[in-house]
Amino acid sequence: MDDRSAFLRATWANVVGNVLKIVVEGVVGVTFGSLALVADAAHSLADLLASLIVLVWGRLSFEGPDRSHPHGHERIEPLTALFVGATLVVLGARILYDAGLSVLHAPDVVFDPLLVAGLAFGVLDMVLVYRYTTLLNETLESPALDALAADCLNDVYTSLAAVVGVFGAAIGEPMLDPIAGALVSVLVIREGVAISRENIDYLVGRAPPEEELDAIRDAVRSHEEVAGIHDFTAHYVGTEIEVEFHAEVADEHTLREAHDLETELRERVMALPDVGDVHIHLDPAGMGEWKDAPEN
Incomplete structure (x- = not known):
């Protein structure tokens, strides 16, 4: 498998994995009123957009120099990764805002075993996509795929944080659900800032370590x-x-x-x-x- 094919396979794995996670967690979360699950699905919506951008833009880095780009397309990848990071920051801020509103108003979440099943699916889905992406990126060393892999891992953490909200609904403490949603949003923002800072350095010509x-x-x-x-x-x-x-x-x-x-x-x-x-x-x-x- 050449580098271009490996890059495209890893990116498509992220696209498909995020679509599945959005559908499962989104439907279950909306059905039973869980902000934690909806926030986790919304996070994956941003991931899906980022994956599509990486698919379209990132593969240009494998194109050789041309008349318009005499030094090649090496800056496409950090630009793509920067978009991933910025998207996460914006979405995380929105989720945090929604969680704050839910805390001020009585949350309306109903516990159902499907909430647990939806979260379990989300965790397993992202673990598999993360492992596949990192495996293919061992030789590519692509920052765009690094960003997507880091976000897959972050998805696992946010899904685990959403467990708090589901647990709250199970024990009759619905207020834990928006709190879990707020925790998810903080993790999303943190990861987005880290990805953005790293790739800004690449784009502005920072000196190596x-x-x-x-x-x-x-x-x-x-x-x-x-x-x-x-x-x-x-x-x-x-x-x-x-x-x-x-x-x-x-x-x-x-x-x-x-x-x-x-x-x-x-x-x-x-x-x-x-x-x-x-x-x-x-x-x-x-x-x-x-x-x-x-x-x-």
Whole structure:
């Protein structure tokens, strides 16, 4: 199975899984007046929308460069994941508002064993989709699929939180149902904020973590022909790291030798995880740049 096929299969699994969860929990929740179940189904409605967006937009990341996008489509995936996060925040806020209204007014929820069955189905459904998505994403390392998988796991937690509301209806304490709905909404908002923050960093060109920067510098400095480096920069372009630096080398190299050295350095850096492109400038000794630029 190629990467594109694996990506599409994982995304379709999320679409189908969320449709099933929405139908089952939505019908049961509305039938018996459970805000906790309706909130959980509404969460999955946002997940469904996000899954569809990932399906349409996310697969563009597998397209190569073209005239309109000479560097490819790497930024599509974090943009898609950001949409997932923002959708969760908005929906979570709406659920929290509805839960607050229900607390102020007497909730009208009737216990029925189908409430338990609906929740159990929702948990099992999301566990299976989560495991399938993470399995396929082990080699893809797609942030969009990471976002969907994280949301599947979050769905499991929100469904478990909804158990509080069903339990309240069972013991004659209906007020626990909107409280459970509010708890679900807080979990939804929290996950949406986390996903959004991570992918905003990708989109604005944040520098990679310091340990990754050190690994890139070490790969360059370890070459026996390199005396040092300066003007070093590295930042995210989408989910890939773009690297640029000046390498300080001896001045006796021929043009062909300098070309081969530059190729060796590029291959070393490109072999590191997440590096997508490398720009190298060779600075020969005696040109004054070594002493004027600090090592970095």
